[in-house]
Amino acid sequence: MDSFELNKLIAAVLMVALLIIGIGKLSNVIFHVEKPETPGYSVDVGQVVTTSTQSISETSEEKIDISALMALGDIKTGEKIFKKCAACHSIVKGGKNNIGPALYNVVGRNVAAVSDYKYSKALIGYDKEWTFEELNGYLIKPAKWIKGTKMAFAGLRKEKDRASVILYLNQNSDNPLPLP
Numbered sequence: 001m002d003s004f005e006l007n008k009l010i011a012a013v014l015m016v017a018l019l020i021i022g023i024g025k026l027s028n029v030i031f032h033v034e035k036p037e038t039p040g041y042s043v044d045v046g047q048v049v050t051t052s053t054q055s056i057s058e059t060s061e062e063k064i065d066i067s068a069l070m071a072l073g074d075i076k077t078g079e080k081i082f083k084k085c086a087a088c089h090s091i092v093k094g095g096k097n098n099i100g101p102a103l104y105n106v107v108g109r110n111v112a113a114v115s116d117y118k119y120s121k122a123l124i125g126y127d128k129e130w131t132f133e134e135l136n137g138y139l140i141k142p143a144k145w146i147k148g149t150k151m152a153f154a155g156l157r158k159e160k161d162r163a164s165v166i167l168y169l170n171q172n173s174d175n176p177l178p179l180p
């Protein structure tokens, strides 16, 4: 290779380099890329948390405002409504299990907590407490709230009926819970 050819080669390389730089600059002009203030992707952890609380509040929104609902109830009505439940449940202290488990003390107690009652797998697997919300949800339509429950009861459609019977259940307890 003589020096002339070497020069040509170097010139060619330089041209290519210039071209690349030129295209780079040109494309910067054409596709004006805004640099983000903070480089990289910012993963907003707060947002992820909000999403999950959002889904919780979405389901609880379906469950309606429980303190407003409970305010609709009265014990007298609850006692009357409970006659529907009494076909299957006892409510007095020391009451026996029937088709359904004894319900004295049920408000605030763990789901499926009566030791000598044979619950469905669905209820045993339902790892919650009988809060006002849970009772309300279950009593709207038991089979929908806890799929596979063997409580063969259509449910109480009226809010006042549910609130009243829950009040009545709560009253029949060693430690009635404060209303929400």
Ligand code: HEC
Pocket (backbone or CB within 6 Å): 081, 082, 084, 085, 086, 087, 088, 089, 099, 100, 101, 103, 106, 110, 111, 112, 113, 114, 118, 119, 120, 121, 122, 123, 130, 135, 139, 148, 149, 150, 151, 152, 153, 156, 165
């Ligand atoms: C046809 C019978 C029947 C009627 C009527 C009935 N239940 Fe039940 N209930 C059951 C059975 C059976 C279970 C057990 C469910 C299971 O194991 O899946 C049950 C379970 C429950 C539980 C869960 C108790 C626990 O220890 O976890 C509550 C609370 C309850 N019933 C409340 C009521 C109320 C309130 C009414 C009336 C509005 C009512 N039930 C009407 C049969 C009935």
